[in-house]
Each structure stands twice: as C-alpha cells, then as structure tokens.
Amino acid sequence: MQTVQKLALLFLSLALTPTIAQKTEGNYTLVVEGFDWGPATSKVILHLSDTTSTVNSTDFEIKVTRTSDCLPANSPRANGVLEVVTAYVSDEKGNRLANGKNITLHTAVGPHLPIGSPILYFFTEGCSGNQWTNYGLTITNKDNNNVWNNETERILPLVDEFDLTGKFQSNNVALTYAAYTPKTNVDKKPLIIWLHGGGEGGTDPSIVLLANRAANYASDEIQQIFGGAYVLAPQTPTRWMHGISGETTTGQEPDIYSEALMALFNDFIEKHPDIDTSRIYVGGCSNGGYMTQELLLNYPDYFAAAYPSALAFFNEHLSDSDIGTLANQAIWYIHSKDDPITKAALTVIPTFDRLIDAGAEDVHLSLYDHVVDLYGVYGAEDFHLNGHFSWVYSHRNHPTKIIAGQELTVMEWLAQHKK
Numbered sequence: 001m002q003t004v005q006k007l008a009l010l011f012l013s014l015a016l017t018p019t020i021a022q023k024t025e026g027n028y029t030l031v032v033e034g035f036d037w038g039p040a041t042s043k044v045i046l047h048l049s050d051t052t053s054t055v056n057s058t059d060f061e062i063k064v065t066r067t068s069d070c071l072p073a074n075s076p077r078a079n080g081v082l083e084v085v086t087a088y089v090s091d092e093k094g095n096r097l098a099n100g101k102n103i104t105l106h107t108a109v110g111p112h113l114p115i116g117s118p119i120l121y122f123f124t125e126g127c128s129g130n131q132w133t134n135y136g137l138t139i140t141n142k143d144n145n146n147v148w149n150n151e152t153e154r155i156l157p158l159v160d161e162f163d164l165t166g167k168f169q170s171n172n173v174a175l176t177y178a179a180y181t182p183k184t185n186v187d188k189k190p191l192i193i194w195l196h197g198g199g200e201g202g203t204d205p206s207i208v209l210l211a212n213r214a215a216n217y218a219s220d221e222i223q224q225i226f227g228g229a230y231v232l233a234p235q236t237p238t239r240w241m242h243g244i245s246g247e248t249t250t251g252q253e254p255d256i257y258s259e260a261l262m263a264l265f266n267d268f269i270e271k272h273p274d275i276d277t278s279r280i281y282v283g284g285c286s287n288g289g290y291m292t293q294e295l296l297l298n299y300p301d302y303f304a305a306a307y308p309s310a311l312a313f314f315n316e317h318l319s320d321s322d323i324g325t326l327a328n329q330a331i332w333y334i335h336s337k338d339d340p341i342t343k344a345a346l347t348v349i350p351t352f353d354r355l356i357d358a359g360a361e362d363v364h365l366s367l368y369d370h371v372v373d374l375y376g377v378y379g380a381e382d383f384h385l386n387g388h389f390s391w392v393y394s395h396r397n398h399p400t401k402i403i404a405g406q407e408l409t410v411m412e413w414l415a416q417h418k419k
Contacts, residue, residue, distance in 0.1 A: 026148035028139060031094060031155045032118055034213035036374060036392045037111035037385055039119050041082060043155075044139060045094050046103040046148050053099045057087035059143040060105055064115050067134040070127030071120065080115030082137075083108040093155070105139070110378055111385060119211055121199055129199040130211040156206065158215035162231070164205045168267060173260035177234040178205035179268070180218040184228030188276035190304075190415070191230045192217050193265065195284025195291045197310070197391070198239045208233045212285065216395045225397075225411045230275055232268055234261060240284075240291035241312060250290065251317030258294050262302075278418045283307035285391035286342055297325055305330035305362075305417040307410055309391040312342045315350040320358075323351075327360035330417050332410050334394050336368045338387030366399035366410070374398065 031043035044062065062082040071078055088096050090104040109116055118135035122128055139148040166177035182189050194217060196208045209215035216222065217231045236242070242256050243249030269275050282303050284292045289308035296306055311333060318326075335348040342348075344367065352365045371392055373383035385392065393399055399410040408416070 025150065026146065027150045027152040028137065028148045029092065029094075029153040029155060030118075030135070030137070030151050031157070032210070033109075033157050034159070034210045034215055035109060035111075036213060036389070036396070038117055038212065039210045040109040040113070040116040041107055041118065041135075042109055043094050044082075044105045044107060044137060045090065045092065046105065046139060047092065047152070048101045048103065051099055051101050052089055052103070055087045055089055055103050056143070057084050057105070059141050060084045060087060061140045061142055062105070062107065063138045063140075065136045065138075066115075066118070066120065067136075068120065068127075068131065070122045070124065070131065071133060077114070077120060082116060083113075111373075111383075112378070119207065129201055130207050131202070132204070132207070156210060158218050159206055159209045161218055162205070162209060162215065162233075166205065168234075168260075168264045170260035170263040173257060175234050175236060175257075175260060175264055176203050176205050177232060177264065177268075178209055179233070180231035181272075182223060182226075182228030182230060186227060187274065188279075189228055189230055189274055190226050190279035190281065191232060191269070191275050192226070192414075193280065193282040193284075194231065194233045195240060195261075195282070195288030196233065196235060197284075197286040197288055198241070201236050201239050203235070203237060205233060205235050208235050212389070212391055213395045214391075222397060222411055225409075226415045230272060232265070234264055240287040250312060250314040251294070252314075255291070255294065258291065258298060261291070261295065262299060265302075279304050280419075281305050281307065281414045281417070283309070283394060285394070286310040286312050286388065289313065289342070293326070296329055296331065297322055300325050300329060301419070303329070304419045305332070305414050307332050307334065307394060307414060309334035309394045310339060310342050310388055311335060311347045311351070313351070314346055315348075315354070316346070318351060318354070323354045323358050326351075327355050327358040327363065330362040331355075331360075332364045332366070332399065332413060334366045334368075334390050334399055334410070336371050336387040336390040338370055338384070339390065340386070341388045364401055364403070364413075366393065366401070368393065 027047045029045040033042045064080045086106045089100045090102045094104045162178040162180045168175045194214045200208045243253045290312040292308040293313040355363045371385040371389045397409045397411040
C-alpha cells in the first residue's frame with residue numbers, strides 16, 4: 001500500500017512540475033555596416049518558422065565568439081556580448097512589418113564597443129592589418145529559450161553594391177580591386193579612385209571598403225554631387241609604400257606599385273568606355289595618401305583633381321622641381337594636427353606651405369585639431385578618435401572652404417574639375 005502511495009505522489013509531482021520550452025536552433029542574417037571608427041554589427045535578423053506580430057527587445061541576449069588563426073582563444077577580444085537596443089517584426093532584409101516571419105534586432109554600435117566588429121586589426125608578423133574573423137553569434141530568447149546560432153546570410157550595406165571580384169596583373173604585380181558602377185544613363189561618367197591605407201592590404205577588397213568606410217563614395221549623397229560616378233578601389237597585397245629596396249618608402253625611393261596601378265586604371269577605363277577621362281579623381285589615406293601624391297608627381301596630366309588624407313609622403317623627399325609639378329595641379333589635403341603616425345609637421349604642413357610659396361592657385365588644406373565624433377552621440381567635439389583617422393572627414397565629405405567666392409565641400413570641389 002505504501003508503495004502505491006509513493007508512486008501516486010511521484011506522478012502527481014511530475015504533473016505539477018513546470019514544463020521548460022524545447023530549445024530550438026535557428027538561422028539568422030548578420031548586417032555589418034561601416035562607421036567612422038570602423039565596421040560594426042548594426043542588425044541581426046532572426047528567421048522564424050511561424051508568423052508573429054509582437055516582439056520584446058528585452059527578451060533577447062546576443063553572445064559573440066570571434067575566432068581566427070591570428071587570435072588566441074583566450075584573448076579578451078575573442079568573446080563578448082552585443083546589446084540589443086530595439087526589436088521589431090520585419091521581412092528577411094530587416095524592413096519593418098506589422099506581421100512577419102522575421103525579427104530584427106538593432107544592436108548598439110560605437111567606438112567603445114569593439115566586440116561588434118567581425119573585422120579585427122592585427123599587429124603580429126604574418127597577421128598584420130585588418131582581417132575578417134570567424135564571427136559567430138548565439139542569440140537566445142530568454143522568454144521561451146529559443147536559440148539562433150546559424151548565420152545563413154550577411155548583408156553589407158553599400159559594400160554589396162560593388163563588384164568585389166576585380167583582379168589585374170601587370171608584369172609581376174598582382175592587384176585586386178572593388179568597383180562600383182553608377183546608376184545613371186548619362187553618356188560619360190567621372191571616375192573616383194580611392195587608395196586604401198596600410199591596414200587594408202591583402203586580396204579581399206571588402207576590407208578596403210568596410211574597414212574605414214570607403215564604400216561611402218557610392219552613397220546617394222556623394223553620387224548625386226557627381227551626377228553618378230564610377231568608384232574604383234584597388235588593393236595591394238602588401239602596402240602602397242613598399243619600396244623597391246623592400247623597405248617602406250616615404251618618398252625617398254620609388255615604390256613597386258605605382259606603374260601597375262596606372263596600368264590598372266587604363267585597363268579599367270578601356271573596359272568602361274563611358275568613363276569621362278577628363279574627370280578622373282584620385283585620393284587615399286596614409287599609405288594611399290602617399291600613393292596619391294606619388295601618382296601626381298609621375299603622371300601630372302592624368303588626374304583632374306586629388307584629395308589625399310593623412311599624407312604619408314614626407315616633405316623632406318620633395319625637391320623644388322617636385323613642388324613645381326604639384327603646384328600646377330588641383331589638390332585638397334586633409335589632415336589632423338594630432339596625427340601620431342603621419343605627423344603633420346613632417347608631411348602636409350611644410351608641403352602645403354611650399355606649394356603656396358610656389359604660386360599654387362588650386363591647392364587647399366583642411367587641417368583639423370582632432371578627428372571628432374561627427375555623429376554627435378559619443379561626445380561630439382569632446383570625443384576624439386585617433387588623430388590618424390582624418391580620412392573620416394574625406395568619406396563624410398566634411399571639409400568645406402570658400403573658394404572663388406563659393407562655399408564648397410571637398411566632393412563638390414572635385415566634381416567641378418576637368419582636365
């Protein structure tokens with residue numbers, strides 16, 4: 001009798017025990033955008049099996065795991081948590097809906113939240129510069145214990161509008177490149193060339209566009225200024241400042257890439273005969289700023305105007321003849337006074353002064369005190385990014401001057417120039 005009673009109590013106990021929801025594993029889409037400080041995960045789109053109309057952002061937790069051959073498993077950069085700011089029902093691309101089979105989670109982004117980036121900058125030998133990591137998320141709905149941990153799609157706004165498959169060979173030099181084709185029917189279109197910095201070398205042009213937001217030259221804002229423009233973003237496997245001796249050149253010796261770059265430009269133009277060869281604009285940051293000036297020196301009749309930032313070409317290596325060559329061209333330099341790497345006092349300031357003394361009529365300099373928060377949400381003028389990041393101002397079309405009685409941004413100034 002006692003045994004029967006014990007069994008009855010056991011069954012009653014089991015019946016009254018709360019049932020824990022079955023954990024399910026689901027798929028998600030990752031959205032990675034370029035910001036002034038670098039790339040960041042801005043959205044995670046969860047794919048559901050059933051239609052829903054309600055969602056609570058506080059129900060979700062996102063854990064991040066980053067792995068790479070260059071990243072030790074015990075590195076503090078390997079794991080973290082993304083904060084969910086808001087959530088809503090959406091379609092599979094993240095567009096808001098009243099009812100749908102997807103949930104979009106907006107995540108917090110900012111220069112103080114590096115765990116949001118699938119791209120990391122490495123400083124070790126064999127692992128230098130910006131590189132993609134294996135970026136895995138585990139998203140848990142704490143209310144029903146459902147889990148999404150399988151990324152099935154990745155959306156890179158603006159970057160996805162580029163062709164990333166470009167390859168070019170000139171003699172023994174191999175280059176990759178990204179290219180954007182404008183959405184316009186005009187007969188002739190200008191060409192904007194962007195040359196990346198030292199951290200974006202390699203063979204994956206998405207790094208060039210995303211690591212420091214260079215994809216923005218394909219944005220509606222900048223495209224409208226030019227009436228639609230091709231954008232060409234070449235990539236070196238090493239660095240533009242790779243000198244013929246194998247050492248880094250700051251102008252004291254030729255580099256190994258400038259001739260191959262010009263061959264790439266000519267090849268690209270030949271394949272796109274609707275490019276207006278009188279409206280070719282070249283710019284770049286740091287390493288790319290060096291290369292921009294090197295191209296201006298070697299091919300002074302090729303470009304309509306130039307927009308180098310964080311110039312890495314040292315003034316001491318410019319002869320008076322070089323200054324004369326540059327003084328006859330249209331150049332808008334962009335730099336920050338607190339740049340700790342390409343120090344303004346050794347590069348852009350003395351170069352600009354010599355150009356003005358030489359009678360340059362269309363050479364300009366936007367010299368900022370700091371690189372600040374242009375979003376206005378992280379501290380605005382009181383928040384300083386690394387002073388080397390003056391390319392932020394270029395990508396944002398921020399530099400503005402009154403030129404010939406007209407207030408112009410750097411992109412508006414570029415668009416006015418023809419050879």
